Amino acid sequence: MKIVIQTVYWILIALSVVGLSQLRQPISDLLSNFYLHFTFFGTLLFFVALHWRLPRTALVSAAISAICFGLAFSYDRVSVSSDTVAAEAPAQKRLEIMTFNAWERVKVMDRLKSFLRKETPDFVILQEITIKDWRSLQSLKDLYPHMTYCDDWLCGVAFLSRHKWQSARAENFGAHQIPLITVTFDESFKGLTIYATHSARPHWKYSTQRQQFEDLAAHIAKRSADPAVLGGDMNSTVFSTPLRYFTSASTMKPAGRFTPTWPQRLRQMGYITLPFLQLDIDHFFVTPGMKIFEKWRGPDLGSDHRPLLLSFRL
Secondary structure, rough: OOHHHHHHHHHHHHHHHHHHOOOOHHHHHHHHOOOOOHHHHHHHOOOOOOOOOEEEEEEEEHHHHHHHHHHOOOOOOOOEOOOOHHOOOOOOEEEEEEEEEEEOOOHHHHHHHHHHHOOOOEEEEEEOOOOHHHHHHHHHHOOEEEEEOOOOOOOOOEEOOOOOEEEEEEEEEEEOOEEEEEEEEEEHOOEEEEEEEOOOOHHHHHHHHHHHHHHHHHHHHHOOOOOOOEEEOOOOOOOHHHHHHHHHHHHHHHEEOOOOOOOOOHHHHHHOOOOOOOOEEEEEEEOOOOOEEEEEOOOOOOOOOEEEEEEEEE
16 A cells, blocks of 8 residues: 555656646646646645655645645735625626637537526627537627627637627737637727637647747737736636746736636546536636626536636726
């Protein structure tokens, strides 16, 4: 049994050290998404080592657990406001935005449209939308009269709005082709800009992901001082090395608390169904000074992601 414990111990050390190294390497970026997993296994190994009287193993496991837990919750963010009086004041316009990866391999349109008619968020960001999905969404024109869609190769991002915008641009942005929709509103929304995106997936294009975040951060950093919101499936946890870089370079901050949205289920992929959501890879980033009232997950709509919603004030 002690041999098994020591094997797990050295595997934990190897993976966590690479994840904590913050090297500009795909494997380091990938493992930095799993600080909470290292915390869990480090804590578990600590108690097992105590039981089997392995003091060094227990001590190092506890140290790994503490460091990873600290890093997982040390990022700078815009917290949810408790100013409920301001939220109800007529002069303080409260807006709601939603992001959701509809997962093109499953049929979610009917459930998604029913949810949107019930929840009616002001703005909706959707990823992995096919041409067929886009045509289906046209039935929501009465609720969302303003729609745009990026149908370039491997883009598949859609943006729906209940409010008229000033300009909208849909593209695969930059040298590394990150899907991006940029929507700008007029002075009635204080010049608000909303960015809708979907970064590269880690399991097949992870070396591109950091480069996409660098391109996007540089682009956003050049914008005016007007308020901005970025939402989408970033395929990285908020405390990962790539998203820490993005936050620093773009000057935007994660909105609200850690809210895991994936994986909702892996049944359609042939794997077991996980007992709980583990990773927060769907995000909202906002400019400093924006007030956040609530951040929450929507229901299971049939995708492997859950919808993520944010209530805010400009």
